[in-house]
Amino acid sequence: MANVLIIDDDPHIGDLLLVLAKHLGHGGDKALTLKKGIALAREERFDIVFLDVVLPDGNGLDALPELQILKNSPEVVIITGKGDTKGAELAINSGAWDYISKPATAEQYLLHMQRVLQYRTEKQASHPKLGHHNIVGRSKAIMRCMEQAAKAAESHVSVSISGETGTGKELFAKAVHDNSTHRKGPFVAVDCASIPENLVESILFGHKRGAFTSAEESNQGLIAKADGGTLFLDEVGELPLALQKSFLRVLQEHTFRPVGDPKEIKSDFRLVTATNRDLEALVQTGRFRQDLMYRMQAFTIELPPLRQRKEDIPELSRYFLNKLSADSNTAPTPVSNEFLKALEAYSWPGNIRELFNILEQVFATNPEAGEFLPIHLPVRIRIAAAQHSVLPKTDHKPVLTVIQGHKTTKKQLNKEAEISPYKPPLNEDFPPLKEYRDQALDQAEKLYLESLFLHCNGNIKKAAQVSGLSNSRIYALLKKHDIKKTFFSN
Numbered sequence: 001m002a003n004v005l006i007i008d009d010d011p012h013i014g015d016l017l018l019v020l021a022k023h024l025g026h027g028g029d030k031a032l033t034l035k036k037g038i039a040l041a042r043e044e045r046f047d048i049v050f051l052d053v054v055l056p057d058g059n060g061l062d063a064l065p066e067l068q069i070l071k072n073s074p075e076v077v078i079i080t081g082k083g084d085t086k087g088a089e090l091a092i093n094s095g096a097w098d099y100i101s102k103p104a105t106a107e108q109y110l111l112h113m114q115r116v117l118q119y120r121t122e123k124q125a126s127h128p129k130l131g132h133h134n135i136v137g138r139s140k141a142i143m144r145c146m147e148q149a150a151k152a153a154e155s156h157v158s159v160s161i162s163g164e165t166g167t168g169k170e171l172f173a174k175a176v177h178d179n180s181t182h183r184k185g186p187f188v189a190v191d192c193a194s195i196p197e198n199l200v201e202s203i204l205f206g207h208k209r210g211a212f213t214s215a216e217e218s219n220q221g222l223i224a225k226a227d228g229g230t231l232f233l234d235e236v237g238e239l240p241l242a243l244q245k246s247f248l249r250v251l252q253e254h255t256f257r258p259v260g261d262p263k264e265i266k267s268d269f270r271l272v273t274a275t276n277r278d279l280e281a282l283v284q285t286g287r288f289r290q291d292l293m294y295r296m297q298a299f300t301i302e303l304p305p306l307r308q309r310k311e312d313i314p315e316l317s318r319y320f321l322n323k324l325s326a327d328s329n330t331a332p333t334p335v336s337n338e339f340l341k342a343l344e345a346y347s348w349p350g351n352i353r354e355l356f357n358i359l360e361q362v363f364a365t366n367p368e369a370g371e372f373l374p375i376h377l378p379v380r381i382r383i384a385a386a387q388h389s390v391l392p393k394t395d396h397k398p399v400l401t402v403i404q405g406h407k408t409t410k411k412q413l414n415k416e417a418e419i420s421p422y423k424p425p426l427n428e429d430f431p432p433l434k435e436y437r438d439q440a441l442d443q444a445e446k447l448y449l450e451s452l453f454l455h456c457n458g459n460i461k462k463a464a465q466v467s468g469l470s471n472s473r474i475y476a477l478l479k480k481h482d483i484k485k486t487f488f489s490n
């Protein structure tokens, strides 16, 4: 049974939608003001929120970011006034599921409700068990990881999460904890890379007062703190070799001795580890115990880098920009398709952390923007987008022939193509130098003009001085590249 919330100051609309929900076998609640609606949404888990725009105590669209970052992230359907296409467009751009124009018939409301619920059921069926999480993304790659996390959460064995920096290893570790039987216990995260080697033992195992010169007080270690919950060891490859043996014993026996303490202590925790290093290689070079590695890797989740799931970039970007708006109590700024395309063209070596950092920068430095455009992005991201767009369009993936012994195999060079999009494709679409150079120069010229505009705050006179171009030449170039003159002031 689904739960429906209606936030509308017209009591008839609320009553009608509740009757329709009941007719479909669902339940719900209604609120006549934004304040009451938000309070209800925070308290209860709703699957759909029907949200009116004009409410006595504010604009419904301003509440959209807050609704979207709720744990259960309900689908939001906006109810707009007749003909308010701007509001509807803004709502969709901000991640609303759909909108209905008032006045609407009962059949229209019913149809919307059925469609949204069907979509939500399908969405939940594809990763049925991972109920509580803040993981954003619907690409096949991330959905597969969510399914693995759900399975891992159900079991009691150790989980090992691998992936490049910023791919969400800690977020997944938390999701495993939040969906496991240990969720009522603590989630204790330890970054093994940032603890000085001489302190690791006492930080993990704890120590007794006087155990060493600076031990003025007894201290409970993190393993004891994780009792009943989850111990998350980030960058586990950095765990000193000398300590690995004692740690293996903790995993086998669930007991250990704090430094300087003759007594054994018990701790029942679930271990989740993460690494962006190749543990096998560390084992080969004798820097990591093989038995510990096997013990930790009872269940493994491999997170894909962002460049291999670029289809998630729009959703991740909207989610994060909406969160920033909600945190600063401002209305969400719509995001243009060109802005998203530029983000998709970049290779994101720092993955989602880097994407969020860039969006934070865009959000902080452009408070007046009516819509986020490529021009608001840092130059290096725009250069990557420009380079990407000069690549001749081709469906063929570059292919490299590799000779292995007597066999000849073909390997896809996806990774390289994504990282260096400027490279022409190694196939029959390889462009003549002139064509390639002309396109590249054209893009560079456009990028230069856009940056010039930013640098000179839109002042044509200053732009002419800085660039060494005449006013008329600047106007001609603006026309050539279809850059709006309204960007520039005289």
Ligand SMILES: Nc1ncnc2c1ncn2[C@@H]1O[C@H](COP(=O)(O)OP(=O)(O)OP(=O)(O)O)[C@@H](O)[C@H]1O
Pocket (backbone or CB within 6 Å): 134, 135, 136, 137, 163, 164, 165, 166, 167, 168, 169, 170, 171, 172, 234, 274, 276, 316, 352, 353, 356
């Ligand atoms: N799928 C996702 N949906 C929403 N936010 C995400 C997602 N993946 C990562 N993040 C966010 O990106 C940031 C980096 O994620 P996290 O710290 O989990 O990465 P990590 O792989 O543990 O990084 P590191 O290896 O550097 O420790 C965090 O703010 C996290 O909330």
